[in-house]
Amino acid sequence: MNTDSNNLSKSTAEKDSNDIDLLALVFVVLRGWKTLLFFAVLGLIIGVLYSRYENPTYKSDALVQIDTASQGVSALGTNISDLVSTEVSPAQTEALLIKSRMILKPVVDLLHLSIRLSDPSINSLDRIKSNQTHTQVNTVEGVELKTADGQVKISQFDVSQAYLDKSFTLLKSDTNNSFTLSNGFDEFKGQLNKVNYFRGTDGIIQITVNDLPDDNHPITIAKQSLQNTTDAISGALTVAELGSKTGIIQLSMIGSNQEQITLILKKIIDSYIAKNKSRGSEETTKTLSFMETQIPLLKQKLEASEAIFNDFRERSGSIDISQESGLLVAENSQIDSQINELRLKKADLTTYYTEEHPLVLQINDQLKVLNNRKQEIKNDIAKLPGTQREFLKLSADTEINREIYLTMLKNYEQLKIVKAGQIGFARIVDMPISTYRTIAPKKQLIIMLSILSGILLGIMVVFLRSLLKNTVKDPDRLESKTGVPVIATIPRSPLLTRLAKNKKAPNRLLAYADRNSLSYEAIKSLRTHLMFGMPEQGKTGKRAKVILISGESPGVGKSFISANLSEVFAQLDKKVLIIDADMRMGELHRTFNIEGDFGLADYLSNKDNTEQTSDRLANFVQLTGMDNIDFIPRGQLPTQPTTLLASKKLSDLMSNLNQHYDYIIIDSPPILAASDAIILSEYADKLLMVTRYDHSVERQLVYAIGQLTKDHVRVDGIIMNDVQQGVMNKYSYHYSYAYGNNK
Template sequence: MDTNSKDLSRQSADNDNDLLGVIFVLLRGWKIIVLFAILGLIIGILYARYENPTFKSDALIQIDETSQNVSGLGSNIAELLPPDDSTVQAQIELIRSRMVLEPVVDLLHLGIRLNDPAVSQIDRIINNQTNVQMNTAEGVVLETSNGQVQVDQFNVSQDYLDKPFMLSRTDTGFILSIGSEQFKGQLNKAHRFKGDSGLIEITVMDLPTGDYPITITKQSLQITTDSINSALSVVEKGTKTGIIELSLSGLNQEQASLTLEQVVLSYIAQNQSRSSEQTINTIEFMEEQIPKLKQELEASEAIFNKFRENSGTIDVAQEASILLSENAGIDTQIGELKLRKAELTTYYTNEHPLVIQINDQLRVLNARKQEIDNTINELPEVQREFLTLSEDVNINREIYLTILKNYEQLKIVKAGEVSDARIIDLPINTYRTITPKKQLIMLLSTLSGALVGALLVFIMNLLRNVVKDPERIESKTGVPVVATIPRSTVLSRLSTNKQSAPRMLAHIDNSSLSYEAIKSLRTSLILSTPTAVADSQEAKLFLVTGESPGVGKSFISANLAEVFAQLNKKVLVIDADMRMGELHKIFGLSQYDGLADYLLLDESTESSSGPNNSSAAQIRKEVGVKHDSDFALENFIHPSGMEHIDFIPRGKHPNNPASLLISDKFDALLTALKSQYDYIIIDSPPVLAASDAMVIAQHADQVLMVTRYDNSMERQLTYAVKQMYKSDIQVDGIILNDVKQGLMSKYSYHYSYAYGNNK
């Protein structure tokens, strides 16, 4: 359990360190991030000024899901018309169709595009807004700096579509050109030109004065409608509301409103035409059918009437009923007459007038009954034919009357018919800019620039791989970091003044962490010196070098000498960087009469010991030596102005510094100096810049490699150490110089106090 807790704690600490490392990398590169943020802001401002403002117009349409025009008048007539499928999604697609948009394109001449070539991208940025064309039913107008362009008509053949023409004014009119073709015409007059690729129809009303060409293009219908659709938004407002919201964006508020209004009107007209078309087609069909049905009805009635005339009857069914009733009446009468006759014959004979009268009546009634019976017996065959003809007449009459009724109803419908689409709101000019949103663009561009800067900082950090972590340095080089020297804020502040000379920490910042770190380095060097060397009477020689220039080796050498001198030890500082050494500036001395001068003069003396010593005299003259006594070593060792510290400057720049250092004269010089001092500190050129450090290291008791925090490259430091190893030289320690303290430096040990008087 304890082991797991420790692992979790270690993992959490590593994560915190990684997060802090990322934060510190960003903080160290804040200048780059701010620079790119400013660049992003500038780009955002330029873009906001370059882009023309975009405006938007809105409109609302209500769609009735089902039409009530016909069904409201009755189910019979509604069944005659096809069902009306007018869902909102279908209407949205109809609004976007060429069927609706093409009339708008033709009415407003939206296929004509005018462009002013004189307006450059710089002009768009400077002016913040450029003129755009206005398409109306009268024509197309574009304002320019030299006047306006107005074209009322421009139609071309298929091969000329989407190809730019140049239009310019002349003294007599205008010139229209494309390629090698030119056409001349007059203003305010319609022209029809015949070109190599077809016909061109154009009417130019006005053009800018002077030599001011304008580009004019006739777009194809497909490109124009696609352009409208790209700027047109058609959506249902809400869910199943039947209300469609249309919005159109454009560079001209008036143009957007006008175009959207015409789109709405075109859709309503198409919708109205579609609804009326159904009714009109039905009426036309009925008008064609009514005369035919009337003829059929008249023919069937004529045949029926002729049958009735031939059969001698009016209505077979009714006549049969009359005959039966009459037959029944006759039977009743006969019965009554027989009863009366029976009564009369009781009193009278058959010759009695009353009996004779009854017999006559009975004879008439029986005859009539026989006639009725004969008629009834013949009735079924006639009735079948009668019923067939009667049914034809009834059917034709019913169809004719139904169609006639529906025809009259449809005429009423057509008179009061309305569209199933209703305009709620037509577009109005709001003059509110929807894009570019300048504040948002500038904010996003600034953030984008900052992100690019942060990414660049990370990339630079990965590519540079600068020296930061002492533990990483030790693992990469195999050399211990013997000291980390924090940056002295006072010294850094003074160093910003290039005219001021470098100063010693003991003089200006003797209570700082930097000074204490130099003392710690001194202690480390004393304790790490081998016992045999420490007990020797000869001086301990420390070589201070670096992997590249600018790491602060001269600063370390001078201040290290000062803290050694505090031990009442005699210290000699030698500036062996005979090319670019600057230790003399720290001590406030001259660079001449130094190491290079001594080695050159010493060499010249030996080489000119013969009879002819004119070259030696010449060298004496160049360096200002008048007597041979001036060649004494003491003349090249200068007091530094600080107690117990002497200094040998670099001298005059020689042509062969490495040759001088590798000579026996330099060995003899160090041998002589070791007997006179307790510590000798040699500041040498960088390892990667010259081989001088490798030569001097042969004589050193300890070799110290100075590297600069957050400046030196890890690969250069590692390579310098390897180069020393290849020369059989051991680097005894690395000094990490100029460590920046505070939160911005992850690997600086965040000292918050200095031991001693910290003022």
């Protein structure tokens, strides 16, 4: 049972630790709300500027159906089309063909898409102000661009290869009908509305300018290469099949000008349909051309065979062929007809395929079989009388030639009919139209994503800053890291913080500025802890108890703690002396509104070797105007403060002061800035380290205490100063239940 209880306690502790760690991350983010707000506003500004900088983008769509029904040679029936493959390209293949240069080049040439115009006078600020800038418009007549000073019209611009993709500047001359064209090296002068030929260092330039803006407004013009132009069109053009194996292709094009992209997409479809139709009739055209060359030859061959046969009949008269010879003649005639038909098919196929094609090989095999049978019949006919053999031969040749000629003539007429009605296998379903619907930039989405990105970047910065600068926040963590107890957490006084913003105003004590605050109550709690933790006798004698207060670095509030701690001890009717031992940068005199140029440094640097009497010491101890509190300022800045503190004069001073005070509070320089605190610790009964919440770096505090430990100096407690209360500060529970009247 004890084991189960221990396991349950361990599991609960681990869960609480995880919850605290997650909660700590949340508080790290919430504490950096200013950073998050800054990056969120920055993201908002960037998003708004970007949404205004980018021109609106429009979209135009079209649908094309790919018909899988075969055309062309199939119209011949089963005679030839059964042997010729009429495989139709799938929709995916057609989609790739639409984006090829074969389809796009005619559109580029027709609409002058390779000519690029731009207005160099428009900068980024102008684009943001106007929210939309003019873009060039390409038509069959030429290219146009609107500017603030007029319109640009170019109907022709051709350059040699060396000038492709290079920018030129067009500028209207003072005379209305002339212009200049320059590229930084060459400058040419031409006339408006005329074809101008220029010969430059890199080749020929031909340009026709119809209009230019006035007031010396420059225009940038360039002639793109075909590859770059088609690449730009392909980048804006999307071609994809709708669904799976539907045979319907959707063409979509985006751009900053609705009418322009609609026109370009229409011309692309027209170019594709024209190429598709010519590609569909290409097979029929080739077959007709072949037939046109063969028909006259077949006709001549038929006429020649008929003439020879008729001549033979006139010379020999009619011959009565027996039943056997008639069958042989009929079979031989049929075989010859089949052989000639196969040869015709083979000749037709070899216009498309090689001798190794399976269809050609198949015909060769069939011809071999028929020739073998023909040889057998020939051997049988050889047994017939010579006159009969000649009659059979001539009559068979005539019948074969007549059959081939009539078949070819019939197919030729059929193909002519097919070609007349051939329309290709692509059909336009929907032509592109102008919708004027903006698809980009989506301003609301861009702004939301920009704000979200700014917040995420802010969170990263907050976490990175928290990792790099691991500030003091958790008293428990400090105790585990340093081995020194945190004996007090002093909350921030909002009223005193507001008063401290006036740098010219003197520092004020909590007793006079904010005596009802939690900060003042925390100082009193520190006093109580020290009263019960101090030894009965001080190190330097029987009466005074010395408290040394230091910090790891400047700005942690050690002087604030020293001054207010002196005030609360004085309330107990105890004689208190506060010494500003920071002879370099001490400012305790401002808190008590006393001049600080005459004090401890002057006393220790006095070259008079005679013993300092109480009367002479009284010249350095100044009254604060507060009951039971005296003050020794820092004095003039000495050349070697540490050396003065190590002198015997300080020991004598402490022995003398011990006889007159109950508590001596010494405000020393920071540990990491000087070694003065190590020397002063010799006279202290308590050494307290002040650190500032969410300001002091944890590693610096640990290092400072480690340095003191190496010098055998014991730190008796840590005071966490300026702790801020609120939901964004995880460790504010250390004082949130303080009892008092916090008005």
